[in-house]
Amino acid sequence: MLMNLFTFKGGVKPPTNKTQSVTLPIAQAPLPSRLVVPLHQSIGGMPQPVVQAGDKVLKGQLIGEADGWISAAVHAPTSGTVLEVAMHVQPHPSGLDALCVVIEPDGKDEWIAREAVDYKSLPPEEVRERLQQAGVVGLGGAVFPTHGKLTASKTVPMEELVINGAECEPFITCDDLLMRERADEVVRGIGIFRDLLQPKKVLIGIEDNKPEAAAAMRLAVQALGESFEVVQVPTRYPAGGAKQLIRVLTGKEVPASKRSTDLGVQCFNVATAYTAWRAIAHGEPVVSRLVTLSGNVHAPRNYEVLIGTPMGELLKLAQPHPDTDGIIMGGPMMGFLVPNADVPVVKATNCLIAHSERLFPPKAPEMPCIRCGSCAQACPHELQPFEMYWFSRAKNFGKTQEYNIFDCIECGCCSFVCPSRIPLVQYFRFAKSEIWAREREKNASDQAKARFEFKQLREEREKADKAEKLAKAAAAQAAKKAAEAAAAAAAESGTVPAVAAPADAPSATVNPEKEAKRATIEAAMARAKAQREAVQPKNTENLTAEQQKAAADIEARRVAAHLIEPEPAAAADQPAAPLDPKS
Amino acid sequence: MDILLAIAIMALGAVVLGAALGFASIKFKVEGDPLIEKIEAILPQTQCGQCGYPGCKPYAEAIANGDEINKCPPGGSEGVQRLADLLGREVKPLDAEEKPKQIAIIDENTCIGCTLCIQACPVDAIVGAAKQMHTIVAQQCTGCELCLPPCPVECIRMEPIGENIDNWKWKYPVVEIKAAAMSAGDTPTGGAGGIKEAA
Numbered sequence: 083m084l085m086n087l088f089t090f091k092g093g094v095k096p097p098t099n100k101t102q103s104v105t106l107p108i109a110q111a112p113l114p115s116r117l118v119v120p121l122h123q124s125i126g127g128m129p130q131p132v133v134q135a136g137d138k139v140l141k142g143q144l145i146g147e148a149d150g151w152i153s154a155a156v157h158a159p160t161s162g163t164v165l166e167v168a169m170h171v172q173p174h175p176s177g178l179d180a181l182c183v184v185i186e187p188d189g190k191d192e193w194i195a196r197e198a199v200d201y202k203s204l205p206p207e208e209v210r211e212r213l214q215q216a217g218v219v220g221l222g223g224a225v226f227p228t229h230g231k232l233t234a235s236k237t238v239p240m241e242e243l244v245i246n247g248a249e250c251e252p253f254i255t256c257d258d259l260l261m262r263e264r265a266d267e268v269v270r271g272i273g274i275f276r277d278l279l280q281p282k283k284v285l286i287g288i289e290d291n292k293p294e295a296a297a298a299m300r301l302a303v304q305a306l307g308e309s310f311e312v313v314q315v316p317t318r319y320p321a322g323g324a325k326q327l328i329r330v331l332t333g334k335e336v337p338a339s340k341r342s343t344d345l346g347v348q349c350f351n352v353a354t355a356y357t358a359w360r361a362i363a364h365g366e367p368v369v370s371r372l373v374t375l376s377g378n379v380h381a382p383r384n385y386e387v388l389i390g391t392p393m394g395e396l397l398k399l400a401q402p403h404p405d406t407d408g409i410i411m412g413g414p415m416m417g418f419l420v421p422n423a424d425v426p427v428v429k430a431t432n433c434l435i436a437h438s439e440r441l442f443p444p445k446a447p448e449m450p451c452i453r454c455g456s457c458a459q460a461c462p463h464e465l466q467p468f469e470m471y472w473f474s475r476a477k478n479f480g481k482t483q484e485y486n487i488f489d490c491i492e493c494g495c496c497s498f499v500c501p502s503r504i505p506l507v508q509y510f511r512f513a514k515s516e517i518w519a520r521e522r523e524k525n526a527s528d529q530a531k532a533r534f535e536f537k538q539l540r541e542e543r544e545k546a547d548k549a550e551k552l553a554k555a556a557a558a559q560a561a562k563k564a565a566e567a568a569a570a571a572a573a574e575s576g577t578v579p580a581v582a583a584p585a586d587a588p589s590a591t592v593n594p595e596k597e598a599k600r601a602t603i604e605a606a607m608a609r610a611k612a613q614r615e616a617v618q619p620k621n622t623e624n625l626t627a628e629q630q631k632a633a634a635d636i637e638a639r640r641v642a643a644h645l646i647e648p649e650p651a652a653a654a655d656q657p658a659a660p661l662d663p664k665s
Numbered sequence: 666m667d668i669l670l671a672i673a674i675m676a677l678g679a680v681v682l683g684a685a686l687g688f689a690s691i692k693f694k695v696e697g698d699p700l701i702e703k704i705e706a707i708l709p710q711t712q713c714g715q716c717g718y719p720g721c722k723p724y725a726e727a728i729a730n731g732d733e734i735n736k737c738p739p740g741g742s743e744g745v746q747r748l749a750d751l752l753g754r755e756v757k758p759l760d761a762e763e764k765p766k767q768i769a770i771i772d773e774n775t776c777i778g779c780t781l782c783i784q785a786c787p788v789d790a791i792v793g794a795a796k797q798m799h800t801i802v803a804q805q806c807t808g809c810e811l812c813l814p815p816c817p818v819e820c821i822r823m824e825p826i827g828e829n830i831d832n833w834k835w836k837y838p839v840v841e842i843k844a845a846a847m848s849a850g851d852t853p854t855g856g857a858g859g860i861k862e863a864a
Contacts, residue, residue: 122830172830174830174833175835176828176830176833178828178829178830178833179829180829180830448838505838508835508838509838511835512834512835512836512837512838514835515833515834515835516834518834519832519834522832523709526807527708527709527710527711527807528710529805530709530710530711530712530788530805530807531705531710531721533787533788533789533790533805534710534712534720534721534787534788536789537787537788537789
């Protein structure tokens with residue numbers, strides 16, 4: 083190789099088990115009896131369903147609308163009828179349900195109108211928008227919405243674009259086959275990323291156990307006249323980890339709590355480039371992906387599978403042996419046993435491995451940690467798993483964070499080499515999810531506290547405002563009274579002899595107040611009286627003689643039936659009594 | 666003469682040190698009681714008043730002044746444990762039944778729009794207006810149950826927050842004793858399952 087390669091520390095070399103599934107070309111999986119398409123298939127916002135039970139959908143029709151910028155749309159994988167939008171078990175280690183759109187295919191596989199565009203004529207924002215609308219996400223397994231990674235940083239110049247074709251996990255060969263058979267479209271897809279990010283260099287990293295794929299990619303790069311470098315990297319798990327591949331190809335080590343973009347590097351999977359090209363140049367949203375079927379099966383092979391295909395139904399194509407007792411989604415290092423065979427294939431499903439005890443003998447139980455340090459030597463992130471294990475086990479989560487547990491990519495190298503067979507990664511996952519849960523709780527309680535304090539502040543302020551208003555009104559009233567009193571005093575002083583005035587002066591300051599009080603009370607009484615008089619039933623005025631007679635008759639009948647007491651004449655005057663200031 | 670000199674030196678020392686202490690007490694004055702803040706940080710901030718105090722801060726103050734640490738049901742036994750660790754006190758069993766985290770739900774068909782629950786909510790998590798339907802902002806609800814008693818039509822109920830994919834947690838790895846007894850002298854296998862070369 084012309085290029086000088088770097089290396090990452092640690093890593094392991096498990097048996098690759100890749101040869102079984104590469105002998106046959108990619109096949110199209112048949113249409114399943116029904117498709118269960120989860121709406122939340124990418125990192126970020128939960129897409130909202132835009133179809134309901136009974137709707138007819140076409141292949142590629144939008145069924146879930148992206149929610150926010152970091153979120154990707156979801157589409158109907160084939161034409162048919164929506165049976166329901168309901169909760170179904172997810173391909174997730176929890177075995178919990180999430181919202182899915184269930185589609186019964188009509189067998190026609192009829193596309194919506196596909197709009198192919200020349201992306202070079204579009205502004206970059208629109209290309210990103212189109213990728214989001216087409217549901218293009220990272221197909222290496224992290225399913226991060228691709229458009230979110232295609233904005234070049236304003237502060238750091240984009241140095242290298244790394245395309246990940248390493249595919250380091252055992253058994254998985256879907257990227258290998260994709261590069262062998264569809265290299266041309268992969269390279270065109272990389273061209274889109276290159277044009278959006280404008281890096282100085284584009285490096286395509288492929289593990290050296292895939293010479294056919296590397297050759298096909300080189301050929302495609304040459305044929306298209308691109309300047310991408312296809313680099314074969316040494317086969318060592320986890321060379322396909324984004325940070326590891328960046329290290330190997332560029333020598334740059336992404337520090338903890340930083341992103342590769344801070345160093346001017348961005349990384350995409352080859353399958354992501356392929357789907358991006360299909361989305362832009364063919365108008366096809368992501369409705370299918372390549373899935374490797376392998377493990378305890380008779381006919382391992384790669385299939386192009388519609389998203390939403392039930393895994394059990396799909397695995398039958400590879401004819402699993404009768405002792406198969408489960409399905410692993412992903413590889414044997416990082417994958418997990420799916421909760422049941424009905425869970426659907428999602429965008430993150432790169433491989434299904436038929437599990438059997440013959441192939442994966444049950445792990446012998448955990449023994450005490452002897453602090454041999456093998457895990458630290460194997461860790462590709464140069465962490466100290468034995469220390470993190472100790473603190474995770476003791477639930478001392480603060481300490482695990484001091485040992486940078488969040489840099490752990492859960493690759494499983496430490497568990498793989500542990501002579502005491504400690505499921506280290508499980509401890510780390512446990513610790514991480516506990517820390518996240520605490521973080522969530524802390525945020526919630528901080529928010530509650532802030533809202534509570536704000537409410538108290540608001541109530542206090544309202545009280546103060548009210549008091550101020552009352553005080554102001556009282557002051558205004560007092561001023562008015564004082565003015566009235568002054569006017570009254572002035573009037574009085576006109577009649578009273580001028581000599582008496584100075585002697586009365588001290589009492590006059592008291593008197594006007596009393597005077598004013600009396601005046602206001604009288605005014606209030608007058609107002610009340612006026613109001614009472616004003617409130618006469620309006621409908622009794624302007625009655626014709628007949629109407630008056632009818633009303634009188636009704637009244638008479640009511641009295642006769644003892645429904646009402648005849649109204650005492652004095653009653654009208656009663657309410658005035660309590661208003662009397664002397665009583 | 667010597668004794669006067671000694672007294673003068675000591676007096677000078679006393680004045681200098683006294684001035685230094687006086688300066689420090691003004692310059693490095695601690696506002697409020699940091700212990701109360703630490704206690705309050707542990708309390709769950711539901712502001713539910715189940716402890717008998719009108720909010721988390723008054724209870725934090727009461728704890729700092731010697732009240733029991735086991736009166737906060739939303740904090741659970743873990744909260745008691747953390748308070749005990751902070752204060753160096755004995756861990757006590759919770760003074761009430763520990764409930765799972767829950768949120769209030771308004772039955773919107775029954776709600777008459779009286780706004781009483783809005784006034785009762787300590788964190789403004791209920792939206793609505795007079796004679797308009799009210800509803801609860803689930804993300805803000807702390808599950809304090811303070812909205813239940815004022816409701817005249819009993820249209821508010823509490824529902825536990827179930828486990829979903831977003832809040833699901835990996836479980837603590839456990840070793841099955843039966844499996845441990847069965848195995849002995851097995852070759853170490855690793856990873857998420859030992860990998861053998863497939864046939």
